[in-house]
Amino acid sequence: xxxxxxxxxxxxxxxxxxxxxxxxxxxxxxxxxxxxxxxxxxxxxxxxxxxxxxxxxxxxxxxxxxxxxxxxxxxxxxxxxxxxxxxxxxxxxxxxxxxxxxxxxxxxxxxxxxxxxxxxxxxxxxxxxxxxxxxxxxxxxxxxxxxxxxxxxxxxxxxxxxxxxxxxxxxxxxxxxxxxxxxxxxxxxxxxxxxxxxxxxxxxxxxxxxxxxxxxxxxxxxxxxxxxxxxxxxxxxxxxxxxxxxxxxxxxxxxxxxx
Amino acid sequence: xxxxxxxxxxxxxxxxxxxxxxxxxxxxxxxxxxxxxxxxxxxxxxxxxxxxxxxxxxxxxxxxxxxxxxxxxxxxxxxxxxxxxxxxxxxxxxxxxxxxxxxxxxxxxxxxxxxxxxxxxxxxxxxxxxxxxxxxxxxxxxxxxxxxxxxxxxxxxxxxxxxxxxxxxxxxxxxxxxxxxxxxxxxxxxxxxxxxxxxxxxxxxxxxxxxxxxxxxxxxxxxxxxxxx
Numbered sequence: 001x002x003x004x005x006x007x008x009x010x011x012x013x014x015x016x017x018x019x020x021x022x023x024x025x026x027x028x029x030x031x032x033x034x035x036x037x038x039x040x041x042x043x044x045x046x047x048x049x050x051x052x053x054x055x056x057x058x059x060x061x062x063x064x065x066x067x068x069x070x071x072x073x074x075x076x077x078x079x080x081x082x083x084x085x086x087x088x089x090x091x092x093x094x095x096x097x098x099x100x101x102x103x104x105x106x107x108x109x110x111x112x113x114x115x116x117x118x119x120x121x122x123x124x125x126x127x128x129x130x131x132x133x134x135x136x137x138x139x140x141x142x143x144x145x146x147x148x149x150x151x152x153x154x155x156x157x158x159x160x161x162x163x164x165x166x167x168x169x170x171x172x173x174x175x176x177x178x179x180x181x182x183x184x185x186x187x188x189x190x191x192x193x194x195x196x197x198x199x200x201x202x203x204x205x206x207x208x209x210x211x212x213x214x215x216x217x218x219x220x221x222x223x224x225x226x227x228x229x230x231x232x233x234x235x236x237x238x239x240x241x242x243x244x245x246x247x248x249x250x251x252x253x254x255x256x257x258x259x
Numbered sequence: 260x261x262x263x264x265x266x267x268x269x270x271x272x273x274x275x276x277x278x279x280x281x282x283x284x285x286x287x288x289x290x291x292x293x294x295x296x297x298x299x300x301x302x303x304x305x306x307x308x309x310x311x312x313x314x315x316x317x318x319x320x321x322x323x324x325x326x327x328x329x330x331x332x333x334x335x336x337x338x339x340x341x342x343x344x345x346x347x348x349x350x351x352x353x354x355x356x357x358x359x360x361x362x363x364x365x366x367x368x369x370x371x372x373x374x375x376x377x378x379x380x381x382x383x384x385x386x387x388x389x390x391x392x393x394x395x396x397x398x399x400x401x402x403x404x405x406x407x408x409x410x411x412x413x414x415x416x417x418x419x420x421x422x423x424x425x426x427x428x429x430x431x432x433x434x435x436x437x438x439x440x441x442x443x444x445x446x447x448x449x450x451x452x453x454x455x456x457x458x459x460x461x462x463x464x465x466x467x468x469x470x471x472x473x474x475x476x477x478x479x480x481x482x483x484x485x486x487x488x
Contacts, residue, residue, distance in 0.1 A: 025350045224343060228364040248275070248444070252271070252447060
């Protein structure tokens, strides 16, 4: 099959502290490529690999994009395809998206996650270390639990375990930020809060965690949730917006109980 | 006070401020509608209601100032949050798409600004009597207060004014249908069974409130209310 690609090319990294959009996007622009040897069985990233081989043969700079496991579990890949993070298939990462999801002759726009907190490193690769800094501020349990316990020594009701697990499936790809009309990270941070607050081990530090995670999120320059739920629609792990309500509730609780 | 201002400055604190002030404003809109529905009962009912409100004296001013404060906080917080949202994405997508966000949720800033313009016009029209001083010529009603019935019925006898008021109710409907359900999510109420109910309720409440207001605006045009001489 044939496709026409419009891909964001940017050779200089975005300046995180840029005041204007022009400084942020640097030399970035959309570039058009025609590709006529695409198999419908290729994954989206394999299609980009084919494009890159053509570019290398022509002596041009290949398109830089992030990827690692290509099994949909690592969270490294991710581009915005025709305006939708990870493309048209629901609950799918970019690497697990296949070209059969597009019609022959399709025009495909490929762009990086667009957010001030995710500056472009090159082409389609963005710097997601903002997520790491948020996680470092409390998305863990720091209480000492001693030697490994027997399994099931701490009983957790099934319903709570399910809620925690729904949130824990987050792979930190950043699609929620990319899809949000406000570039908000509240689905990601909500998942971290919700992941721990439904478990007895996580409840010990719940207030500190909610406060610290939200403070860290705000410092990174993400936007604010306006309950439009575009994040939930594109999340490859289909994390529900319930986790955002969990975070809101936890943050309020922590602030009210603040001494 | 410092706790409140530091809470307000956080992202979630700002959202919750929008939610709580929004709910208070919704409460006012409901009370406003219930009071004004007495227009349909004829001059005596609404004029007596108006006199009762005016006779509250200082209490009326407490309510007015309270309402103004809530309104200003709602608008100021909205400005702060939407500016931050704009800054959070400096470069827009070349290809934009929406998967599941509703039209109402996407137009909150626009519908909110439209409502701000409408509220200012509404106050100039009926509270301060600037735009139609002729309608505002304060006659004394049978109840002994202002003749609100005469003012309102004469205003809505003008098809342009009646249609403008009715049209703004569409905007109010959009704003409320997202706003009410948004309140629940923002304060942390989310439940498998209740959240769908809250969404339906949000739609219905917005429909009833905006529909009721539109009915009043068009009441003279459709012959429900007679113009006072």
